[in-house]
Each structure stands twice: as structure tokens, then as C-alpha cells.
Amino acid sequence: MGREFQEYFECSQIYACEICRAHLSSHSQLISKAFSGRDGRAFLFKTVINGKLGDPEEQTLLSGLYIIRDLYCKSCDLLIGWKYDKAYTNNQKYKEGKFILERYHIVKIEWDK
Numbered sequence: 001m002g003r004e005f006q007e008y009f010e011c012s013q014i015y016a017c018e019i020c021r022a023h024l025s026s027h028s029q030l031i032s033k034a035f036s037g038r039d040g041r042a043f044l045f046k047t048v049i050n051g052k053l054g055d056p057e058e059q060t061l062l063s064g065l066y067i068i069r070d071l072y073c074k075s076c077d078l079l080i081g082w083k084y085d086k087a088y089t090n091n092q093k094y095k096e097g098k099f100i101l102e103r104y105h106i107v108k109i110e111w112d113k
């Protein structure tokens with residue numbers, strides 16, 4: 001049972017899993033910090049690496065009806081957020097294909113330049 005190779009971001013500000021510190025996203029991929037997750041604040045990202053997705057399910061969130069997939073850390077299986085597959089409301093379409101990471105489950109790593 002080989003362990004999958006993790007991917008890494010080459011960026012000075014990385015967002016990583018709070019448990020295993022796998023890289024999940026970076027500051028350059030951050031779209032917005034003004035989101036609400038299941039456990040409080042959440043961030044919207046363009047790309048997430050080292051994640052794995054659950055099955056799509058319809059869910060009503062604060063801003064409308066969506067098809068979303070739960071997003072887990074590939075290394076330690078922690079539930080870290082979700083991915084928007086489809087938004088039914090026109091002004092929410094920009095979220096499609098984007099990722100939510102819950103602030104509570106990620107840590108920010110900053111490298112000195």
C-alpha cells in the first residue's frame with residue numbers, strides 16, 4: 001500500500017491541513033475570505049491540492065441551492081470543506097468549480113523570503 005505523493009505549492013503563504021499539514025491551497029489561489037462554513041468562517045479558493053471529493057449532493061446554503069461535494073484531506077481524511085459543482089442561482093455561478101476551506105480546519109504557513 002504505497003502512500004500517494006503529495007503535491008506542494010511554491011508560494012510564500014500556504015494554507016495547510018490542521019492535522020497533517022498537507023498543503024491545500026495558497027494565497028495566490030484565494031478568492032475571498034468572506035464566506036461562512038459549517039463551523040464558522042470559511043475561505044473560497046480557485047484550486048485545492050491534496051484533496052479528495054465525496055459524492056455530489058444537493059444542499060441549500062445561505063445563498064441558495066447548490067450541488068456540492070464534501071472535500072476531505074487526501075492524507076488524513078479530515079473533512080476540510082466542500083466544492084461547488086453547480087449553483088442554481090445566476091449570481092452565484094462564479095462559485096462553480098471553486099472550493100471552500102473551513103478556517104477552523106486549515107493553518108496558514110508563511111515562509112520568510
Ligand SMILES: [Zn+2]
Pocket residue numbers: 017018019020021022073074075076077078
Ligand atoms: Zn490532513
